[in-house]
Amino acid sequence: MSLTPQRSRAGRFAALAAVASLALVGCTTTAGESTGEDAGPIAKEDIVLVASVINTTNPYFIANIEGAEALAEELDLPLEIVDSEGSSQTEISKIQAILAQGKKVVMFVNTVASSDTPTIVDAVKRAGGYVSIWWNKPDEFEPWDQGDNFVAFQKHPGIESGRCNAQAIGDALGGKGNVVMFPGVADSTTSQTRVVGFKAEMEENYPDIKILEEQPSNWDPVLANQNARDLIAKYGDEIDGVWSADDGMQLGALQAFEDAGLLEQVKFASDGLYPDTVKLMQEGYGDDAIVGETFHRGYMASAIGLYTAYLAATGEIDPSELPKEKRTSFFDIKCVTPDTLDEYAQYDEPGAPAAFVKQLIENGPWDTEPATLVGGGGPEVLD
Amino acid sequence: MTAGASIDTTENEVTAMTDQTPVLRLASISKTFGTNKAVDSVSFEIRPGEVIGLIGENGAGKSTLLKMLSGNYRPDQGVIEVNGKPQQFRGPADALRAGIGVVHQEQSLFTNLTVAENIEVNTPAGRGGVSRLGLYNWRRLNADAARALDLIGSHLNPNTHVSDLSFIDRQMVEIARAIRVSASSHTPPLVILDEPTSILERTETAILEREISKLRDIGSVIFVSHRLDEVLRICDRVLVMSNGRLIADRPSRETNEAELFRLMVGRETHAAVRNRTSVQPGTVPVIAVKNLSRQGEFSDVTFDAFPGRVVAVLGTSGSGRESLVRTIFGAEAPSAGIVTIAGDESHRPSIGHSVKKGIGYLPAERKTEGMFGEMPADENLTLTHPAGAAVGPFELPRRRRAIATEWFERLDIRPRTPERMLGDFSGGNQQKVVLAKWLNSPELSALLLDHPLRGLDPGAAETVNEQVRAICDAGTAVVLIPDTIEEALEIADDIVVMRDGRISGTYDLGHDDPTTLDLLERML
């Protein structure tokens, strides 16, 4: 800043304008304070469905959107999608922006980070909306402590997923061999619980399987691919099994092993059974390299989450009267092997999300196959 | 001023060639910016083999005229004829093709490229047009450049990077570049040297003079300079510009420095002879330098600067005198020795400490080291010594403006708009602001002046010199690195001569009376 007369005039004007517009911020915002909690049931025609996803390029999150769309169609309600672009701040800001428009929201949020949950819940509560959170929240932040607006926290159990994968690899290797692991973002509870489950299962039932190394790969296929290449260089053909915390990373790892010509000697397992993975398994890719998967679908998650919140919003359920496992809920995941693969083909057919939604509305959020309620009521712990 | 024999011969040749087509003919060239006629109906001719001097104060319109000749500006009116053909330059490339090359005031070479590339920058070879694929043919490039260098008698290796060259060698590269295009098209070149000597040392100037006389053999030269003695020595004719008009056209031998000064500035020079006295015994020096050395620059230098006296440090570019002054100021670190400032001894002077002790330094590189072009003049002026313009850590803009206004009056800095960006002032006025920056010190004890007149026109130079004298008379010690020996003899009380980093002579002009020749011998 310098102080020529011209500029000081301009500077003064800038300061004035600054003050004026900041005052504007204040004025307009005081007007928006009217909404509050305990607004009671919302008339159906006022409801706007909102589905918030981490990004729009991962098949899982795209499926989240499909589920939300199917439900919106079925219930004949408007839907807004929030793309967090991988950023907590963007996620929170965009959600707040929707709430600010005074809409009565029924919301599903696939949180970017656990720590986003309190902020989002708080904002939804203030706006009198209803929200279900999927996958990530702080352990001690439980819905029943937060009132009815935080309808439920829902997820598929990670420990179960890890165990399922471990069994697949353990059995495929005949209980003996060396495994490398590619966890997701290291501070994600989803990845952490899967790792815990995988390791526990190996320790308990496959004592001769050795875990050589973990390389967190941030849910990023590119990074998993690079890390896999380095681990191949490090361990060569010592590696017998590869576990990834999700199918995206597994796709990256698979390619690294294929390039190294090791695909046929290594067994893979991962979580999510992406349609891409289904194809590979059907093809018998790499001499049936993929030996185990867990099945769950993003559209099921978003439909369940949104529908639960919807029921609370319309007063069809009273969250405060629900048992704890219906507030913090674990939904079934299916262990998939190449043999049982065909059972799940129906869920990827065109129109599958709509079919699932119909089922969901018929059976309620906790009893719809294949994602039925299997547990919950508190943080996921090793049994 | 007796013209040398060599000049006489050349002039005879010139006279013999008068019936030839002029290399350059300007007819009523004008250029207007806004409402200001920067160049107003200028006409002149240059004949082959002629060296023309072009002088004028800053703002007289020289630069605009040159820019029209080099194709940077288009004249509003008038005709430029080169070798009898009227020309309309659309850009510098056109001017080059017509044979007009400019050597700019500030060197304009790419220091990270080779000599050859710099010379060939605008030729087909340099443009990659030599081979069919448009790739550089380095051998061809180097050969062509070597030929151009050869024409002006330089034997530089074309493959050297310019960053590794000395200043004078770089100047040679510039001249080679200026004649390069016309040399290949066999038209005699017209080389415009725009104040090439303003940063050259005395001896280097001599080399340049020799080169110019070589240029005379192959083409013509327009020589722009503020050093009137040089202009008279080098040129056949001198053109004087003032307020955009060509006001005089004099053969060199029919005029003299005083007349040229009067023509340019519009008044007589009032350089008074300085009344000199010897140092009074017992006077305490403001700056005492003892056995000061800096690796690779100078060694074992001892001298004193007394209050109220100007010490001029003379030397060639290898003498280390610039480095010496910068070391005293604290800008460079000494390897040995002591600098005592106002009784305070230091082995490692620092700028902060020197300034606290009341030392000021006027750097030779004004634009890069002396001033902030994008900062208003008043802020420049009060940056180092805010004096009354600051209370504690806070600034008082009004007081700052008042202080600046006062200095603008005292030093006659024009225009009187201290809130203007300093970069928008002319060189002389910029220099005065930089000077005022130090004068604003409440207790200025010594001023170190590194080429203070560099690039200033004679009028501006005279005001700066007057100020230096006034400061000195007020009891400040001045250490001066002058551009010329004459400058030293005119203003100094003491002279220190340096050669190869050591002191080769000291004179107290109160009782010594060295001639230019004496001083030169000590320098070389």
Added chain:
Amino acid sequence: MSATVTEASPETGAAPRARRAVIGRHAWQAIGPIVIFIAMLVVVAILTPAFIGGGGLAIIAASSAPILLLALGQSMVLNVGSIDLSNAAIALLGAILLALALGPLAAGAPIVILLVTTLFGAVNGLLVAYFQVPSFALTLGTLGIFQAASLVTSGRTTVYVSNNGQIVSTLYQSGIANVPITFWIAVVFAVLLWILMRYTRIGRGLTAIGKNESAAIFSAVRTRALKVLAFALSGFAAGIAGIVIIAQAGSASPTGLGSDLLLPAIAAALIGGTSISGGVVNPLTVIFGALTVALVPIASSAIGIPTQAQSLVYGVVIIAIVALTMSRNKSSIVK
């Protein structure tokens, strides 16, 4: 050059016009960011009136707080001609350390964190000033180091504030005019910096460095100390940003809230009129730079741009705004 300038923009006649142009340029520099922000706001208000009416501005203000703080710190560093690529990493590390320290140190924790992050910034500055290494490269290096420190101190997991969380969380939960205090803290910081830049010798020294560092050295400006100060201010601002993150989220993790603020903050500083080559800064307009950066994704979502096109829109808007607000003249060199 000097001669050319005088001749090209001479005193008589042309001067008043030239000065008017100068005023125009500088005035635009000062108010451009504000005008742009308000213009975008008007567009959003017309397209989705409910958003503005419902307190959308407060949301933008709240979400801009960490960006603003980092942008202010960045603008201080940009002003001296350097860049600090590590400030967002320092903020995140500060947040993690604060989450760890709030339990044991209670109210002392934020102070300790501010000291630590200021120190981190100062170390950057010391290396730049005394080793004379280019700040871009240096802070790229320290960025990696701070990132690793975040991973290690957090144990690669989310660190929740165990006790005393309310000490900082009130900053987010309570507000003035419904805007969380966190934003107002950032605004106050901006005003303080503005005073520093405009009315103190330190501020002028900082700007002098950015305009011409060599000349600053020769003018006895304490360039090294001031550079360290600029980086320390950046570290300090990052520390406040860390506190703001904790205030909002109650926890911190290496990939959670605040892990992607570097580039938005630089964009905010530049949109706010800071020159990337140094010597020009106005902390007050940086406020609007940050508000604009926060507004774009929210607004593009609010006015219903398809999710998959939002990133593209964001990029285009950022370029367009800087192109509109930048001060430049015909002969200036832009790198």
Added chain:
Amino acid sequence: MAQRNQTLDRPVGIDTTAIRVREHSIERRARFRSASEPLGLLIALVILLIVFSLLNDRFLTVGNAQNILTQASIPLIVAVGATLVILLGSIDLSVEGVMGAAGMTWILLTANSRGGEGIGLWAWVIALGVALVLGLVNGLIFTALKVPSFIVTLGMWYVGLGFATILYGRDLFPRLTDPALTGWTSKLTLGLPNAFWVALLVIALGIAVVRYTRVGRVALAVGNSETIARSAGLPAFRVKVAVFAIAAVLSGLGGILATIQLDIGSPNVGSGLLFVVIPAVVIGGTNLGGGKGGILRTVLGVFLLTVLNNGLILSGVDTSWQSAVSGAILVTAIVFAAWSQRDRLGVAK
């Protein structure tokens, strides 16, 4: 006067010899400096190789060497473009976005699991064309609108990613179906991975561009001083646009190769590459201010970082520390490089 001229003539020669002698020693020193900088890098690289091979005997195997070469290839290709841009004194932050856009364009036009036979070579042409357009836009906005390259390319990063995201749509990951393409980058030809051959070609072309073409030389000139370049009538405008275009095409090529390497198309195919490429160029010693540096140095920088990353994984260093180690090496490298040039008047930006 005449007398003075005579006296001048004689000693002048002597004095300039003295100057020249001094200048020659400066020249020698300068030569030594320019030679010693890459030498330092080379030594650092050798030390790393030795340390890592002591830590893990699998490090110094042919297999790992090929692995390192494969992994270095894409950063190398992109870094050649980045070096050209930095030689101008500008910066290109858009590489990841351009990689995503070109990679996604390419795979959708090539035989892939989403269907379609692909259009073969045209896919390459169109994908690189997309990159070229992004680069041209970069260059044009930068030069014509005078928006700093930092912000233009930052915006273009988002634009490229957004473009790729839109192309990606909502379908499955597109997966290569042509077996000839799958794994092509790491297949060996004459003992070296194919991707590395491409990188070698790009490096050779890059060096040729800098050394033998108008674009390269003018880019250096502009990096040295744009003011002088303009007043000398050099086509600074066109060259700047051309350099950004070249850089984008190379990023695009990197994006395509990265897509092949991953076998699936993703907008984020370039993720993390910017923070490998820029440090590599800087560690290599190319001056961020422009005009100084070169492609071979960048090659060394890329190898240093790739070897480092690979070596850390192979020696079992906790991955949390990896960014700290590369950060520390970057800091050490630049402090080391700046050490000899430290000076009271030194100005570092």
